[in-house]
Amino acid sequence: MPRPSSRISGIVPSGKDGWEVHSAAWARKEAGEDIIMLSVGDHDFDTPAETIGACVTAVRGSNHHYTPLAGVPRLRQAMAAASSACTGVETTPEQVIATPGGQAALYASVQAVLDQGDHAIVVAPYYATYPNTFSAAGASFTVVETPAEDGFQPRADMIRAALRPNTRAILINTPNNPTGAVYTRERLEQVAEICREHDLWMLSDEVYWTLGGGEHVSPRSLPGMAERTLVINSMSKSHGMTGWRMGWLTGPQEMITLLTNLNLVTTYGLPAFISIACAEALEERYGVKDIAERYAARRTVFLDAVRGMNDVTVRGSEGGMYVMLDISTIEPDDEKFAWAFLDAENVGVMPGSSFGEAAAGHIRVSLCQPEPVLQEAALRLRRFTSSYRREAA
Numbered sequence: 071m072p073r074p075s076s077r078i079s080g081i082v083p084s085g086k087d088g089w090e091v092h093s094a095a096w097a098r099k100e101a102g103e104d105i106i107m108l109s110v111g112d113h114d115f116d117t118p119a120e121t122i123g124a125c126v127t128a129v130r131g132s133n134h135h136y137t138p139l140a141g142v143p144r145l146r147q148a149m150a151a152a153s154s155a156c157t158g159v160e161t162t163p164e165q166v167i168a169t170p171g172g173q174a175a176l177y178a179s180v181q182a183v184l185d186q187g188d189h190a191i192v193v194a195p196y197y198a199t200y201p202n203t204f205s206a207a208g209a210s211f212t213v214v215e216t217p218a219e220d221g222f223q224p225r226a227d228m229i230r231a232a233l234r235p236n237t238r239a240i241l242i243n244t245p246n247n248p249t250g251a252v253y254t255r256e257r258l259e260q261v262a263e264i265c266r267e268h269d270l271w272m273l274s275d276e277v278y279w280t281l282g283g284g285e286h287v288s289p290r291s292l293p294g295m296a297e298r299t300l301v302i303n304s305m306s307k308s309h310g311m312t313g314w315r316m317g318w319l320t321g322p323q324e325m326i327t328l329l330t331n332l333n334l335v336t337t338y339g340l341p342a343f344i345s346i347a348c349a350e351a352l353e354e355r356y357g358v359k360d361i362a363e364r365y366a367a368r369r370t371v372f373l374d375a376v377r378g379m380n381d382v383t384v385r386g387s388e389g390g391m392y393v394m395l396d397i398s399t400i401e402p403d404d405e406k407f408a409w410a411f412l413d414a415e416n417v418g419v420m421p422g423s424s425f426g427e428a429a430a431g432h433i434r435v436s437l438c439q440p441e442p443v444l445q446e447a448a449l450r451l452r453r454f455t456s457s458y459r460r461e462a463a
């Protein structure tokens with residue numbers, strides 16, 4: 071074949087991607103082995119029946135045509151209302167644009183604020199696609215870690231040290247994947263101050279906002295930030311709709327108008343019947359409370375089972391769909407630990423270092439399994455950690 075563009079070849083550089091343990095666990099499960107998969111961030115339950123019903127009604131109702139580029143009006147209205155609740159800033163439909171999933175909103179936000187050669191700061195540990203999303207824009211980025219011993223909270227002094235003359239944006243994610251940390255108002259205010267001082271965009275990934283423990287603070291609500299913040303939202307986590315691919319971006323109206331041109335040349339609008347079902351799900355909050363309660367209960371059950379385990383320390387783990395365990399006292403090499411745990415106990419978890427240096431010495435445990443399975447996994451972890459120490463001794 072003729073040479074592919076360097077743009078497309080550069081999005082995912084070949085080599086190790088950090089998902090090796092997960093892939094091996096998945097292959098073994100597919101082959102029929104009894105593996106507990108705690109490495110993925112997708113719900114173990116279906117989309118709420120009311121949302122499915124809304125979609126069936128919509129698809130039978132002749133909603134089979136092109137839709138407005140920025141999203142059908144009813145959907146934008148519902149997204150704006152959700153953004154008002156999420157960010158604490160009254161939001162109009164003109165300040166939101168519908169995208170096929172949160173990932174596309176993330177992509178749009180990076181395309182919107184960074185030119186080729188510009189620089190961004192990415193606060194880590196981070197969601198796995200972040201680096202590739204910047205590569206796709208031809209932008210460079212510096213990873214600024216959040217120290218584990220600080221509960222994975224962002225540190226303004228560390229962010230300041232990474233600023234360059236061509237820095238244009240800071241990307242944060244709260245509640246965080248993978249750490250489950252929920253950034254405090256105080257720390258967010260410090261990061262916001264940097265954005266105002268240096269005229270930067272704040273890209274704020276808030277796809278887990280309904281799954282937080284305690285107060286969700288959006289940087290968009292902080293003084294002088296609404297004009298320089300783009301918020302990434304999604305129906306995947308809050309509404310149990312990962313496979314429906316519906317997300318949105320919230321920001322200043324001028325930027326959203328410009329971004330409509332990106333939809334012109336990419337999606338050319340979203341499926342009509344899915345848009346209508348999503349509008350109804352947002353309006354009626356189908357599943358939101360139930361899903362949030364389910365994850366909160368799972369987090370409590372798993373953390374209760376893990377607390378008191380010798381040499382395993384819980385870090386972050388306040389919200390989102392994940393728990394982060396510091397296992398460095400038992401085995402500093404988190405990848406080695408994850409492989410050995412899979413081999414010995416048939417449980418697949420993610421090595422923390424897959425998400426950046428700050429999460430090294432940790433494992434990320436997904437809560438996307440029913441409570442009895444999580445309890446069983448905790449039991450196996452307890453058995454494994456004690457025998458691992460004995461073997462090492």
Ligand SMILES: Cc1ncc(COP(=O)(O)O)c(C=O)c1O
Pocket residue numbers: 111170171172173174176197243246247275277303304305306312316317
């Ligand atoms: C932090 C974070 N942001 C964005 C996404 C993208 O979600 P989606 O494209 O399904 O909306 C995910 C998915 O796991 C995520 O964890």
